[in-house]
Amino acid sequence: MPSQITNYQCPACTGPLHFVGSSGRLECEYCGSSYSVQEIEALYADKEEAAEAAGVQAQSAEAAQAAEEYSFQQGAEGLKVYSCPSCGAELFCDETTAATSCPYCGNPTVVPSQFHGQRKPDYVLPFKLDKKAAVAALKNFYKGKKLLPRAFTDNNHIEEIRGVYVPFWLFDGRVTADIRYAATRVRSFTSGKYRITETNHFDVRRAGTLDFRRIPADGSKKMPDPMMDSIEPFDYSELKPFSTAYLPGFLADIYDVSAEEASERAVRRACSTSITEVNATAAGTYASCTPVSQQVDMPRFQAHYALLPVWMLATRWNDKTYLFAMNGQTGKLIGDLPVSMGRWWAWFFGIAGPLAAVLAAILFLM
Amino acid sequence: MKKRLFALLLALLLLTAFAPAALAEDTAPAEESAPVEETAAPEETAQPEETAETAFPYVLDQAGLLSDSQRQALEQKAAALSEQHQCSLYVVTVQDHTSLNYDVYEAAKGVFQYYDLGWGAEKNGVILLLSMNARDYAFAGHGSGETICSRESSWLIEDEFLDNFRNNDWSGGFDDFLDACDTQLTKLESGEDVNAGAEIVTGPDGLDYHSYNNPYETREPIILPRVLAVIFIPIAVALGVCSVFKAQMKTAKEATRADEYLVPHSMKLSRKEDIFTHRTESRTLIETDSGHRAGGGGGGSSFHSGGGFSGRSGKF
Structure with missing residues (x-):
């Protein structure tokens, strides 16, 4: 066989x-x-x-x-x-x-x-950055982090580094928005001994459509959503038709979150942006413009299935694993770092103490 | 024409209150009619026509702020002090002075001039006018009254009564006014400096402020706020900076927007309605007079002089 x-x-x-x-x-x-x-x-x-x-x-x-x-x-x-x-x-x-x-x-x-x-998959976005770039990016990520424990940078070592093709759903869709607003225009003028403020009230309505293209939502339960969202954006112009020939040397997963499930996040994001865009068309000429009702939805969408490149780095410190993700195409790296409470207090007193002394000198001696 | 109109309005305004008050007062201030010569017989000094012209009460409460007993007590006190200093002290209250003159100081001066008030040939006197609708006050002095209504001295006088008026203590305010005039006239008679002790601060708006009540003055902060500032401002700043540092340690956040994935210029509005529904209007009275600009209690006052008068006006 x-x-x-x-x-x-x-x-x-x-x-x-x-x-x-x-x-x-x-x-x-x-x-x-x-x-x-x-x-x-x-x-x-x-x-x-x-x-x-x-x-x-x-x-x-x-x-x-x-x-x-x-x-x-x-x-x-x-x-x-x-x-x-x-x-x-x-x-x-x-x-x-x-x-x-x-x-x-x-x-x-x-x-x-x-x-x-x-x-x-419909597409694959090949890795552009290698393991060395990921390690360098992580070291660079530590720089300028004032509350990072010194021991973390000194003793910490990368426990695991994996280049993973993460399954993503890319959603194309059209949002339909219908929003009503209560708006006002205000005019002030003087008449005799009085200042008159005249407020004209309007019932404003804006309805229309907005197109979105390739809103990503990861289709892997293993990948934390905030991490995958935070390493966006990917440059889709480099998307290739799927071929397994791009995979050797990397890990790859297939999706275990369906397009239907993942679409909720993409639709929510698209609706949020649509509301802001439509609001901008209404608010421009008014002193105030408050939404009173809104119907915003993406009734239909098309999902493309793509594998996108992500470097996952895991480090261990004080019996706790810290996970970092780097966009394998752009090098954008994110992750949560430990906070040294000793450093936090040192900064707190280092700022508050001298500032209090300067203030006291100004307020009591001058 | 303007003077005639003023006279007509003033006559109408004061007619109802003035005549009965004059009739009711057995002790009407006939002494105002002419300087009392010690050697002259009272009958000779009190000319009938002069008495008729000057039978103006010392306290004319057209706004109805005083009870009968309060008015009578003030009338007697004013009469006694006027005679003592040979300088007539008047108190007039009206509901609205604008029918006399839009400027409250001019209105007070106008009453004094039209009724030929004042003591003796010098027309020594001070008149205090309260206009209740806009809570305006003005007092103007002539003769020896002008001397005690100098910029500094008038400040000392109003310093005595303004707090009463701001607390709606009318009788107390008039009483303080009479006392303050008494004090200043006594100083004048004894050759003391009537201007001593005045601490006037002129604000950038041109109004005079009491040094303890100058809104433009940078006051020395008292100790507690300074101590609190030294404690809490550094804590707040340090917390803010540390919060920024802490936020740098957590960089993974779920996305809530899709701005980068919106196709440029893809928004198509199929409906764009802007329907006018109704109009609302609010009106606010504009305070135009410089003396009024300072607003209600706690504001500044304006000093006026010229034409044989000096005095002060403002709001209480």
Whole structure:
């Protein structure tokens, strides 16, 4: 039975191939050969097809077996077991894992059946920044953080760094907005001994549509939403039609949050922006303009499925894991850092003390 | 023409109050008619026509601020002090002075001049006019009254009565006015400086303010606010800065907007209605007179002089 997974190996030396963002090619770190995405796609088309077919067949068999009994391969932990075609080791993967590397032989592996049918992404945004850039960005991120414990920067070491293609839903849609306002215009003038303030009241209504394109919402339960939102934006002009040839060397997950579920966040964001835009058309000529009723919605949308590049970095300090995410295309890095209360108080007294002394000198001595 | 109109209005205004008051007062101030010569017989000094002309009560309460007993007590006190200093002291209250003159000081002066008030040939006297609608006051002095209504001395006089009027203590205010005039006239007679002790501050609006009540003065903050400022301002600043530092430590936030994904110029308004529904209007009375600008209690007052008079006006 053919393997369900594909190893991308150098055609020249059979060493593992990795996609390198800076060159946009797949490179062999052993013999130095490099290949374009198209060349590898052509070389591995047959293998992938066979692996996909095997995977689909296995999934069907598992589904049939699951109807009668628990699948030993999809046990309580929801893991899938694959066999590495290079070294034969068993790979235990999450249900959503689509690309990983063998922990024994280090060969990058892709599970083509995970991208079968509806689960095949429309686009992939290749990594542009490598692991070194991510490490450098993290070190740079620590700079200027006044409350960061010194021991964190001194003793902290990166526990894990992973380049992950995160599944994202990109929503295109049209928001319809219908908002009514109570608005006023005010005029003041003098008449005899009186200052007269005249307020004209208006019933204002604005209705219309606004188009949004590719609002991202991550489709992975494993990824914290605030982190994925905070590393936006991605430059969509570099989106490529999906190909597994971009995945070797990185991890990739398939979505486990449906487009319907993810759309709630995207629609909420689009509506918020739409309200502001429509308000601006109403408020311009009035002294006050207060919304009294509004109907804003995105009744229809189109979801595109894309894999976007994210570097996930984990560090450990004081028995606590700190997670950081970096946009693999732009280098924007975010994450929460520990706060040193000692430093907090030092800054507090360092500011308050001298300021109090200066104020006292001004108020009592001058 | 203007003078005639003033006279007509004043006559009409005061007619109802003035005549009965004059009739009721057995002790009407006939002494105002002419300087009393010690050697002259009273019958000779009290000319009938002069008495008729000057039978003006010392206290004319047309605004009805005083009870009968209060008015009579003030009348007697004013008569006694006027005779003592040979300088007539008048108190007049009206509901609205604007029918006499829009300027309250001119209205007070006008009453004094039209009724030929004052003591003796010098027409020594001080008249205090209260106009209740706009809570205006003015007092003007002539002869020896002009001397005690100098810029500084008038400030000392009004300093005595203004607080009463601001508390609607009319009888007390008039009483203080008479006492203050008595004090200043006594100083004048004894050769003392009537201007001594005045602490006037002129604001950028041209009005005179009492030094303790000058809104333009930068006052020395008292100790407690300074102590509180030294404690709480640094705490607030330090907290603010530390909060900014702390916010830098947490950078992951869920997005709430999609501004970057709005297609440029894609907004199409299908409905744009602006319907006028109604109009509301509010009116605020404008205080135009410089003496009025300072507003109610606690404001400044204006000093006036010229034409043989000097005095002060403002709001209480």
